[in-house]
Amino acid sequence: MFGVGVLSEFESKQLLARHGVAVSRDKLAHSADEAVAAAVEIGGPVAVKLCGSSLAHKSERGLVRLGLDNSSAVRSAADELLAAAVEEDGEVALLVSEMVAGYREFIAGVVHTEQFGPALMLGLGGVLAEAVGEAVFRLLPVSEADCKDMIEDLDIPALMAPLRGEPAVDQGALVDSLLGLAHAGGGEGVEAIDVNPLVIRDGLPVAVDALVVMTGS
Secondary structure (H helix, E strand, O other): OOOOEEOOHHHHHHHHHHOOOOEOOEEEEOOHHHHHHHHHHHOOOEEEEEEOOOOOOOHHHOOEEEEEOOHHHHHHHHHHHHHHOOHHHOOOEEEEEEOOOOOEEEEEEEEEEOOOEEEEEEEEOHHHHHHHOOEEEEEOOOOHHHHHHHHHHHOOHHHHOOEOOEOOOOHHHHHHHHHHHHHHHOOOOEEEEEEEEEEEEOOEEEEOOEEEEEOOO
């Protein structure tokens, strides 16, 4: 049972996964040795992040290391990140994650409006956000048809088609991710959800980073 406040990235992804949202493969570690073991288990280049409920803006503090492809690099990153923690961060751990690559990134989540209540949001992320600069919203609860309409309202057919050797976006899978976010966001005690980025890998959406805020009500 989650309490009041911001969930860590690891906890946020766990919650979303339970609602059917595909998330990156992650392992939580509490030492450099555990981080190395996690990286070996995940395989391939990994990212290592300092993880905790008080660390909503890890990148701004330089608490993320990307593309680590050997045990020495993982160990060094783990030692640096643990040393960078301050008392105000509270309890922290290391999040070891697979690297998820794709040319297309979305932002998605659930926001609470004072007048209308919770709403599902979808927009383009990464460098593509500058080209479109808009997001679409639907008030909860939403249906499958609502989620399909959101994708159509973004009006990006060229980006949904095959791109740079990658297959077309599996819109059914994207709809499933949106429905999962809506179900999670409509749950008791969930105040807000932010998934940024939701990367399209091999045509399928994967939540690479996530933040969930709980009200505890």
